[in-house]
Amino acid sequence: MERSNEKELAPPASPETPAPASTSIVTSDRSRDISLAERPASVHSLRSEIRVWTRDLLIAIGLALVIIVFLYQPVKVEGTSMAPLLSDQERIFINKFVYRFEPIQRGDVVVFWYPLDRSKSFIKRVIGLPGETVEIRQGVVYVNGKAVAEPYVPQKYEDLSDFGPVRVPKDSYFVMGDHRVSSNDSRVFGPVASRYIYGRAAFAYWPVDHFGSLSTTEANTN
Numbered sequence: 001m002e003r004s005n006e007k008e009l010a011p012p013a014s015p016e017t018p019a020p021a022s023t024s025i026v027t028s029d030r031s032r033d034i035s036l037a038e039r040p041a042s043v044h045s046l047r048s049e050i051r052v053w054t055r056d057l058l059i060a061i062g063l064a065l066v067i068i069v070f071l072y073q074p075v076k077v078e079g080t081s082m083a084p085l086l087s088d089q090e091r092i093f094i095n096k097f098v099y100r101f102e103p104i105q106r107g108d109v110v111v112f113w114y115p116l117d118r119s120k121s122f123i124k125r126v127i128g129l130p131g132e133t134v135e136i137r138q139g140v141v142y143v144n145g146k147a148v149a150e151p152y153v154p155q156k157y158e159d160l161s162d163f164g165p166v167r168v169p170k171d172s173y174f175v176m177g178d179h180r181v182s183s184n185d186s187r188v189f190g191p192v193a194s195r196y197i198y199g200r201a202a203f204a205y206w207p208v209d210h211f212g213s214l215s216t217t218e219a220n221t222n
Contacts, residue, residue: 123201139160157180
């Protein structure tokens, strides 16, 4: 009789065991459905963000190109007349519009059409302004009778010869290279008319170790 009772008590447990299993399966399926529903929204948000970043990047690149093309011009330096500031084959940017908003100053490193051959461009430093008198005595530059401090000319590049005096005409500038013993400048071809000057050296970009601003070293009279 005891064996018979054990057989009768065993069956009620079997229908209860599937219920929890069935409930667990249903909960898992709903979580998966929710995850699949949220995924398209997340992907759409990522794509939208990428489009915004791409748009902003293209705008930034476009503005940079406009500035470079219309405001700055890349040029290559040939020769050593502006050493040590600029070396042969160095690449720099010049500002083409700066002199529309401010005057040419003493000490500016300018780019101009060579007065004797306008197919060539030269780069030199402004020494004398319109109406001033320039004279060189034993390598020392005098403007209106006062010596000009020139820290940008190393001693080994000095030219100890004499020159002048000459008066700079109206709307013209007396220019010289920093490498005085190896420079074809206003001592040879005379002052440069302002209409020939079309830019000021802004910054160097090649070679990489010369990368940086070419800030003007002003030459002041003492």
